[in-house]
Amino acid sequence: MAMQRVTVFVCVFLHLYLVEAAPKISLVKTLPGFNGTFPSKHYSGYVSLEGNPPKNLFYYFVVSERNPTRDPVVLWLNGGPGCSSFDGFVYEHGPFNFEAAKQGGGLPILHLNPYSWSKVANIIYLDSPAGVGFSYSPNTSSYITGDIQTAADTHLFLLKWFEQYPEFRANPFYMTGESYAGIYIPTLASDINKGIKSGLKPVINLKGYMVGNGVCDRDFDGNALVPFAHGMGLISNNMFKEAEALCKGKYHTSTNANCEKILNKIDSILDGLNRYDILEPCFHKPGVNDVPNGNLSFVPDSFKQLGVTDKPLAVRKRMYGRAWPFRAPVQEGIIPSWPQLMREISVPCTNDIVATEWLNNDAVRKAINANPESGKWNLCADIRYSHDAGSMISYHKNSTANGYRVLIYSGDHDMCVPFTGTQSWIQSLGYKIVDEWRPWLSNGQTAGFLEKYAGDFTFLTIKGAGHTVPEYKPRESLEFFDRWLQGKKI
Template identity: 35%
Template sequence: MKIAFHLFVHFSLLVFVSCYGGNGYDPLENVLKIQRSRRSISNHENNEDVTVQNSYTPVYVGPQDGLKEADKISELPGQPAGTNFDQYSGYVTVDPNHGRALFYYLAESPVNSSTNPLVLWLNGGPGCSSFGNGAMMELGPFRVNPDNTTLSPNKYAWNNVANVLFLESPAGVGFSYSNTSTDYQTGDIQTAKDSYTFLVNWLERFPEYKTRDFYITGESYAGHYIPQLAQLILQNNEITNQTVINLKGIAIGNAYIDDETANTGMFDYFWSHAIISDEIHEGIVSNCNFTEGGTKTVECDEYEGQAKAAKSNIFFYDIYAPLCSSSSNGTPSISEFDPCTENYIYSYLNTPAVQQSLHAKPIQWESCSGLIGLFWKDAPFTVLPVIQDLMASGISVWLYSGDTDGRVPVTSSRYAINKLQTSVKTPWYPWMYQGEVGGYVVGYQNLTFVTIRGAGHFVPSYQPARGLAFFSSFLEGKLP
């Protein structure tokens, strides 16, 4: 069995060197297919399991003396002149017996870093890199140029208003690793536990952040990661004699939080945005039961296949964006985002000098690990009960949605919020940025929902200025 697993690891590294949302590659759907087939065989998923199994036991805390200084980045290769903030990156061990360590990158604020809040960013997948995708493609301080070797500043980086911590989670994602191969067979519960252990140890390494306001943000399958980690933090804050984490709020973008609404919302979005025909949409509505325990029929499979064929060759993480091709190299999309950016990041992060400057183990870095998704062990059908607990806890809970995303579209988010049955405090209205509509917002009881106009799945990539404006409002606790 061990030999077979290692062979599969090797095979996966050959097959799954894929960009997040690249042509035909959909890490979220790959995991969901596996989880749905498991439920159809054994339909006894209990959404309370995440809470029960996350009951507190003291976590490993390792010695951190001198590690902060060792993690400081002197300079990234190709970094623009005049960079005026501190950067750190390295590993935090979360299980010394297994040799399991998670990689992080911290971009501190150029101004007010000693008082600005600490924000954790998590990419989804599951299996996709928070550093490569989140920091280098979305909200981090730099973009990789088409020459694959130099960086340019991102003037709308989120570290302008917060100290941003990017975590590669779970082990096997990005630069994170384990010396025990079976650790790559993981799931929601272990990911939350490891992320919590990471934070406790990281705060020992960076004690100046222990009392700082702390927020968690992310997107897509982080719709599972973030609520579960936030719930675990709040639970452990009550009963631990270890570090109390000063969690103030969460914000999840284009969030996969409920499987039923993720499906119904996606196909309704396809139909309403002229991607599938009336006949295909009607076939899905009439033949597909996406509820938990719903029977998957042959007819439903057939119509879903027709929808996929009708969708054809579009980048459905941003339905109006051009694809990366030899003719589009360096050509920005309508949102001024270069569709080949992921190729530049891939080349840059696989440069030995770059990996050395990041204090990373020399590896073949991938945007997403198909291996992680293929062996994903546990994923509740919905995390809405967890979100309801967080809404009742008093922390700030925001959902935001780029409105040109077809993967986890704005319709899915709205359907999921309807399931929460929370009352409206501030009715739907347009929020403005530089004289134009930046998106729309509605304030619910203990929940805020914001759309970002013209943004796909990766909001800070496609609409960086509007993304930063939304994020600043979130930190201020004010509707945009």
């Protein structure tokens, strides 16, 4: 009994220490739109990176609701490149569900999210690189960057963050993200591993990483769409056979004019689909024929102003991460930012009104310690970004060779980064299968399929999910996230 009292005292002391050791100036006490008590501590603010010019990287940190002293610390990164990680916070697995304001305006109403990833882990949402979200620099020349520099800056951010939050240094550390974070995360893992080997302090207790619907390799990703479209019944068998014969499996690098002709035909057939989830409807621009008699009376004014003529689809903004229109995989060199793309083409099925209105509210920005110098918050920033790290296949091989656990997961209805390409590059690694392809269950139902390879490398699909998996399948996402972090069989 005495030993039990001592144990309870130690646990209470550690919890109190954890709460108090973090920077008090960063504590988030209230959030506009939410009435209630936070189920765990929230912190947000900046980590400044010295340099010429300096960079100020913004983070929002949600302490685990379960056991903060033992649960992993997990870094979340959205893709783009150049998209804010508040995408994940607002629309995917943050501590709140956002209920859009009724017609007439006002801030969204926040409710506790029963499937928040902070139920089982300490989550850092980071706006990266500088110029994205609330992260900024006094000199916008910092907004010219690329894969290598972004990984170096994020590594430095983590070293400084663990200096500010020393009570979390011993916790297992993982990284996860989606879409273009398929580049961010393996390159960052490589930098962290090099830092550990060179004796950098504090030591980051890296254990592994997860990537969802992530880009990896130009050829594998670029050749994935046509087989995916055929397998999903989106193009005919004859059309697929013609594409195979004319393009010989090379659907993005072929110079054959007849190949290009059939690919353009396929593009036109797929054009009306939501590329981020082929099961979901799209938000449309004016002029589509699905508005009865041109009557927009049922559409909120805020949507009309943005040219939206559908009824709003709940809170979903539908998309982000990063999708390249049509067949263009991630290429070496400058990648157009989302704002740049939208000035030149119509990017379909998109809406981010809820996050934009909430995060640009003065009271919200004050509550989360966002510096006014960061300017207006946008889901994706107009930065100049270069893909300069090449294929991620060698990075993944290096990670497993150094003992890091890897989980690659795919929403199986994403046409932006189709699972067919992801499965192909994983098979190219040549790892021995140690757990053969099988279903995995959530709530007693098949939630997807899984295959595990030597070196603790796992590939997992989520049935019926699109590009941003936790947005579509929150319960299932929390389950595989928790099981994998704990090292349990999924």
